[in-house]
Amino acid sequence: MLKALFIKEWIKIRWILIGFFVVSLFSAAKLMMDIHHQIELMGAANLWDILLFNNFNPYRWMEYVPLFTGIAIALAQFIPEVQQKRIKLMFHLPVNENRMLMQLTLMGDLFLFVIFLSELLIALTGITFVLPKKLVTDAFITFAPWFLGGITAYHLTVMVIFESTAFRRLFLILIASAFITLFYQTATTGAYRPALPLLGILTLLAFFTHLYTAYRFRKGINQ
Amino acid sequence: MENIIECKNLTHHYGTKPVFENLNFNVPAGSILGLLGKNGTGKTTTINILNGFLQPTGGQCYVFGEDSQHISPRTKARIGYLLEGHIQYGFMTIAEIERYYSAYYPGWKKEPYYELMEKLDVAPNQKISSMSTGQRSQVALGLILAQDPELLILDDFSMGLDPGYRRLFIDYLREYARAGNKTVFTTSHIIQDMERLIDDVLILDSKQVVAQQHLNDFMEHFRKYTFTTDRKVEDWSQAPAVNVEQMNQHVELYTWAEEIEVKAFLDGNGILTENFSPENMNLEDAFIGLTGKY
Numbered sequence: 001m002l003k004a005l006f007i008k009e010w011i012k013i014r015w016i017l018i019g020f021f022v023v024s025l026f027s028a029a030k031l032m033m034d035i036h037h038q039i040e041l042m043g044a045a046n047l048w049d050i051l052l053f054n055n056f057n058p059y060r061w062m063e064y065v066p067l068f069t070g071i072a073i074a075l076a077q078f079i080p081e082v083q084q085k086r087i088k089l090m091f092h093l094p095v096n097e098n099r100m101l102m103q104l105t106l107m108g109d110l111f112l113f114v115i116f117l118s119e120l121l122i123a124l125t126g127i128t129f130v131l132p133k134k135l136v137t138d139a140f141i142t143f144a145p146w147f148l149g150g151i152t153a154y155h156l157t158v159m160v161i162f163e164s165t166a167f168r169r170l171f172l173i174l175i176a177s178a179f180i181t182l183f184y185q186t187a188t189t190g191a192y193r194p195a196l197p198l199l200g201i202l203t204l205l206a207f208f209t210h211l212y213t214a215y216r217f218r219k220g221i222n223q
Numbered sequence: 224m225e226n227i228i229e230c231k232n233l234t235h236h237y238g239t240k241p242v243f244e245n246l247n248f249n250v251p252a253g254s255i256l257g258l259l260g261k262n263g264t265g266k267t268t269t270i271n272i273l274n275g276f277l278q279p280t281g282g283q284c285y286v287f288g289e290d291s292q293h294i295s296p297r298t299k300a301r302i303g304y305l306l307e308g309h310i311q312y313g314f315m316t317i318a319e320i321e322r323y324y325s326a327y328y329p330g331w332k333k334e335p336y337y338e339l340m341e342k343l344d345v346a347p348n349q350k351i352s353s354m355s356t357g358q359r360s361q362v363a364l365g366l367i368l369a370q371d372p373e374l375l376i377l378d379d380f381s382m383g384l385d386p387g388y389r390r391l392f393i394d395y396l397r398e399y400a401r402a403g404n405k406t407v408f409t410t411s412h413i414i415q416d417m418e419r420l421i422d423d424v425l426i427l428d429s430k431q432v433v434a435q436q437h438l439n440d441f442m443e444h445f446r447k448y449t450f451t452t453d454r455k456v457e458d459w460s461q462a463p464a465v466n467v468e469q470m471n472q473h474v475e476l477y478t479w480a481e482e483i484e485v486k487a488f489l490d491g492n493g494i495l496t497e498n499f500s501p502e503n504m505n506l507e508d509a510f511i512g513l514t515g516k517y
Contacts, residue, residue, distance in 0.1 A: 001326050001327055003326070004322065004323050004325075004326035004327070007319070007322075007323065008312065008315070008319075008323050011314055011315055011319060012312070012314050080312075080313075080314070084306075084308065084310050085276075085306070085310075086306075086310050086311075086312070088274070088276055088304075088306055088310075089304075089306065089310070089311070089312070091275075091276070092274065092299060092302070092304045093296075093299070093327045094296040094297065094299045094300035094327055094328070095296055095327070096296060218275075218276060219275075219276070219277060219278045220271060220276055220277040220278070221278070
């Protein structure tokens with residue numbers, strides 16, 4: 001069943017996924033080139049120096065790429081399901097409805113994980129050749145909240161999509177936006193180091209946020 | 224006979240507006256029951272409640288003995304469901320969607336699906352979204368046939384179909400249901416289609432069930448009489464009739480009463496008639512006669 005669901009979701013959003021995968025590869029490539037370019041311009045020692053002591057963040061432009069990726073994949077995956085209430089087809093399958101919903105979002109998480117992991121691996125591997133281990137670790141810690149924010153944004157977008165009343169949807173968008181800003185308070189290198197475990201827990205909590213609005217959608221509750 | 228569906232005191236309101244109140248009806252095993260009603264009488268609402276997609280304001284429905292709000296996966300596997308408009312996953316091809324659903328149903332039979340698909344002029348890799356409404360209806364029907372459920376719940380199967388596809392749909396469905404002793408609960412806004420398909424009729428009007436019986440009994444006992452009269456009767460409410468329509472001198476009277484009872488009323492009230500005669504009706508005539516044109 002999971003394989004069938006995976007194939008269905010892949011068929012539905014494969015072009016969006018491929019598009020964002022390519023974007024992520026370009027992002028990783030650009031990041032590598034930027035670092036190499038900086039080294040060409042100022043030399044490795046100067047770059048290390050400003051990275052370590054001047055709070056220089058050459059990755060900042062990547063900050064919102066995972067966020068948009070998460071939101072776009074949620075829209076691509078779930079808008080076709082709520083249009084014409086097509087998701088009734090899925091709820092009618094002989095599987096517990098909440099289990100089915102969790103499986104569906106886990107498919108989205110899997111797609112996001114592949115995209116984000118590829119981006120991270122390429123970017124970090126690329127800079128490993130020119131930066132010391134400490135700066136590579138700092139880069140990873142700088143990226144981490146952005147990618148966690150992308151995954152959280154995916155789940156919160158799904159939660160909003162399932163809400164069928166305009167007022168509640170607006171309210172949920174406001175709550176979701178406030179929640180997401182927790183992941184984007186600062187782009188200072190390594191600033192999120194102490195908060196990363198908490199952000200990880202918040203991301204895990206977001207995995208369940210769509211169950212309530214999906215229940216309301218399933219039961220036709222529109223008040 | 225065992226009831227596959229039982230609804231007791233079913234009531235639903237949208238906000239403060241009641242759709243229906245205290246509906247009671249059963250669907251026996253092996254019957255093909257058509258739910259008829261004008262727009263807004265709650266046909267789709269009833270189907271949504273039966274599938275657990277709407278919490279009723281009051282009352283309950285049971286499907287295979289389970290509360291329709293909490294149908295177990297095992298029972299859902301016994302129910303085939305056609306959404307209004309033959310909605311399916313338009314981004315899939317006919318082969319992809321068949322493989323997708325087959326993973327969920329251990330008793331999946333793909334032969335009837337592909338037998339139906341061969342009748343369609345579609346390429347194997349053609350997406351469902353690029354098919355006509357008629358072709359999509361056959362895909363939706365074929366998937367239900369492959370699932371081989373004991374109960375089929377069909378929400379307005381005629382929607383958007385031309386006469387040929389409607390006939391194809393009905394003929395296939397009727398043959399399938401008869402051969403497998405399936406139970407069918409269906410709605411359609413095209414009553415001629417229902418007449419070709421159903422054994423039993425359930426009619427909703429004025430927020431309640433106004434008829435539930437075998438189609439043949441309904442057609443036999445619900446009658447239409449026509450006559451002409453010079454008298455303009457302002458109030459027919461005392462007549463033994465469910466609906467009377469008078470246009471100038473011509474009167475159409477719809478009733479469950481015998482001819483003798485109607486004539487006795489007319490004579491007793493001094494309503495002189497000419498050309499009094501019973502009229503044959505099809506199901507659409509009878510439905511309009513029972514529920515009115517407005």
